[in-house]
Amino acid sequence: xxxxxxxxxxxxxIIALFVYSKLTPHKDRLSSQYRKIFDICDKIxxxxxxxxxxxxxxxxxGSGIAVDMSQIILLMLLLLILVARL
Numbered sequence: 259x260x261x262x263x264x265x266x267x268x269x270x271x272i273i274a275l276f277v278y279s280k281l282t283p284h285k286d287r288l289s290s291q292y293r294k295i296f297d298i299c300d301k302i303x304x305x306x307x308x309x310x311x312x313x314x315x316x317x318x319x320g321s322g323i324a325v326d327m328s329q330i331i332l333l334m335l336l337l338l339i340l341v342a343r344l
Contacts, residue, residue, distance in 0.1 A: 261343060268340045272333065278303050279329050306332060 278299045281288065288296055310328035317325045 265340060265343055268336055268343075272336050272340075274299055275303060275329065275333060275336070279326075303332075 278296070281292075281296055285293070285296055285300075307326075307328040310331045311326075314327040314331055317327050319325055
């Protein structure tokens with residue numbers, strides 16, 4: 259039972275990371291209801307992503323275009339934890 263609960267939490271974290279990454283550029287335009295939820299996610303993800311940003315710099319994929327590797331690293335870690343638990 260606890261293993262299923264942990265898997266659900268990891269799945270929700272993956273979904274939250276995806277939504278967080280999509281909403282971050284638009285956080286100033288969120289309604290107050292969604293801004294509160296975003297701020298909670300920001301308090302969780304921002305320190306973790308800042309830690310990974312120190313480890314892996316953005317990957318330059320074009321002229322003035324870079325991919326934030328910290329989000330990819332966190333996603334890979336969450337997926338690895340999920341797969342290892344199955």
